[in-house]
Structure formats: structure tokens, C-alpha cells
Amino acid sequence: MESNGRKRNALLELQNVSKVFNKDGDDVLVLKDVELTVDEGEFICVLGPTGCGKSVTLQIVAGLIEQTTGSVILDGREEHGPGPHKGMVFQEYALLPWRSVIENVEIGLELKGIDKKERRSIAMEQLATVGLAGTENQKVHEISVGMRQRVAIARALANKPRILLMDEPFEALDALTKEEMQIQILKVWKKTGTTIMFVTHDVDEAIFLSDRICVMDINPGRVKKMLDNHLPRPRHECMSRTDKEFNDMRDEIIALYSSLKDEELDLII
Numbered sequence: 001m002e003s004n005g006r007k008r009n010a011l012l013e014l015q016n017v018s019k020v021f022n023k024d025g026d027d028v029l030v031l032k033d034v035e036l037t038v039d040e041g042e043f044i045c046v047l048g049p050t051g052c053g054k055s056v057t058l059q060i061v062a063g064l065i066e067q068t069t070g071s072v073i074l075d076g077r078e079e080h081g082p083g084p085h086k087g088m089v090f091q092e093y094a095l096l097p098w099r100s101v102i103e104n105v106e107i108g109l110e111l112k113g114i115d116k117k118e119r120r121s122i123a124m125e126q127l128a129t130v131g132l133a134g135t136e137n138q139k140v141h142e143i144s145v146g147m148r149q150r151v152a153i154a155r156a157l158a159n160k161p162r163i164l165l166m167d168e169p170f171e172a173l174d175a176l177t178k179e180e181m182q183i184q185i186l187k188v189w190k191k192t193g194t195t196i197m198f199v200t201h202d203v204d205e206a207i208f209l210s211d212r213i214c215v216m217d218i219n220p221g222r223v224k225k226m227l228d229n230h231l232p233r234p235r236h237e238c239m240s241r242t243d244k245e246f247n248d249m250r251d252e253i254i255a256l257y258s259s260l261k262d263e264e265l266d267l268i269i
């Protein structure tokens with residue numbers, strides 16, 4: 001299928017996904033008829049204000065919570081529940097502090113019953129992918145927060161996921177480390193070719209990282225618009241965030257939210 005000149009090869013499809021939560025006895029519709037296709041190898045960002053359902057959408061894809069209606073299709077098959085083919089990276093890296101860096105990367109491989117020699121070899125390869133070769137024997141508390149997040153990414157990659165699902169992974173980092181990590185994840189993406197679905201409420205982060213941006217609206221959470229992002233890559237080398245094309249895209253996104261009230265618009269701009 002061709003769309004806007006792009007070759008489409010759908011890996012993930014959300015078809016009419018809705019989610020109702022019961023809050024204090026009332027049913028609340030938090031996601032309404034979400035339709036979304038992510039192509040093989042694509043870097044898609046899901047952007048929207050706090051509470052619009054970005055994390056719920058990602059958790060439904062991950063199989064951590066179940067949609068009320070609709071379907072999640074991965075590789076042409078309807079998905080139910082979590083699995084190592086869907087790698088998750090959260091804001092809190094959820095590493096085991098008593099284990100070394102490499103032992104943290106090996107966790108999923110251990111659960112799969114892969115023998116020690118092969119585990120080591122896969123984990124070493126993934127640590128190199130995220131730029132952490134040489135840190136394998138360090139303990140988690142000995143490394144920086146940015147490095148911890150890289151360990152979490154290496155751990156997810158070790159399972160060779162079909163899709164990497166990232167929920168505001170750099171949100172807790174300082175501005176410089178955040179920018180370093182954005183460049184790092186793009187290197188990982190380029191090297192591995194892994195499809196990435198990345199949730200953020202940071203407009204610049206979405207523009208810097210994505211091939212497409214799924215802009216969400218709130219009350220109820222829904223897809224407001226899908227934006228193609230044709231800015232040249234590698235963006236940290238061939239452009240700056242103050243360039244006209246970058247500003248134009250930021251303006252386009254801000255204009256999409258102009259109807260929201262200030263208290264609803266908790267985006268980083």
C-alpha cells in the first residue's frame with residue numbers, strides 16, 4: 001500500500017481501540033476508537049497532553065492492559081497479553097540494583113532458558129549497541145541515570161523484539177542527558193532497524209525523533225491527527241531545533257492544540 005509516497009508495510013495495527021475504566025463507580029471513556037498503523041522499521045511518536053491516554057495506548061499494545069473494544073494486530077495476528085516480542089522501556093528503568101549491568105541485560109534471556117554462554121554473548125552485543133561496552137561488571141548504582149536507561153534499552157533489545165515500546169523514557173533526565181539519549185536511541189534504531197513506538201508529551205522530542213507523529217486529543221483520548229515528519233536525518237548533524245522547518249512543524253502541532261484550555265495543555269514546548 002502506498003500513502004503520501006511512502007511504502008507501507010504494516011507491522012502493528014490498532015483497530016477501533018477503546019478503553020473504559022471504572023473510576024469511583026463511574027465508567028469513564030479514556031480512549032475512543034483509536035485507529036493507528038505502525039509500519040515495519042518506523043519510528044512513531046505518540047504525542048499529547050497529560051491524561052490523553054498515551055500510556056494506556058502503549059500498555060494496550062504491550063498487552064499489560066486489555067482494551068474494552070477493538071483489536072491490536074501485530075504481524076497480522078491478533079495480540080493478547082504481553083510477550084518478549086514487545087520490548088517495553090519505561091521512565092523508571094526498573095533495573096535490579098543488586099545485579100551487575102550485564103546481569104540486568106540477561107534477565108529476559110534467563111527467563112527464556114537460554115544458556116549462560118549465549119546469554120553473555122547476546123547481552124555483550126546489546127550493550128555495545130547502546131554504547132555501554134566495558135561497563136558490564138559495574139553495579140547499577142555505580143552508573144549514571146542516562147546509562148541506566150541505556151541498560152534498560154539493551155535489556156529490551158536482547159529479546160529481539162518485533163517492536164520497542166517506550167513510555168516517556170527520557171522524561172526524568174536533565175536536558176543535556178535527555179538530548180544525548182535522543183541521539184543514542186536514533187543510533188540504536190538505525191543499527192537494529194527495530195520498529196519503535198515512543199510516547200512523549202515533549203513536542204521537540206517528537207519532532208526530533210519521529211518518522212510520523214500521532215497527535216492525540218483529550219476527553220476522550222483519541223487520535224487528533226497523524227503527521228508525517230520529513231525532516232532530514234541525522235537531525236543532530238544536519239539541522240538544529242531552531243531551523244525554520246523545525247519551527248514550522250512545532251507551530252503546526254501547537255496550532256492543533258489551540259482549542260485546548262491551558263490546564264489541559266500540559267505539553268513541553
Ligand SMILES: Nc1ncnc2c1ncn2[C@@H]1O[C@H](COP(=O)(O)OP(=O)(O)OP(=O)(O)O)[C@@H](O)[C@H]1O
Nearest residue numbers: 021022023030049050051052053054055056057201
Ligand atoms: N488503571 C487505571 N484505572 C483507572 N484510570 C486509569 C488507569 N490508568 C489510566 N487511567 C486514566 O486514563 C487516562 C489516561 O491516562 P494515561 O496515563 O494514558 O495518560 P497519558 O496521556 O499517558 O498522561 P501522562 O503524560 O501524564 O503520562 C487518565 O485519566 C488516567 O487517570
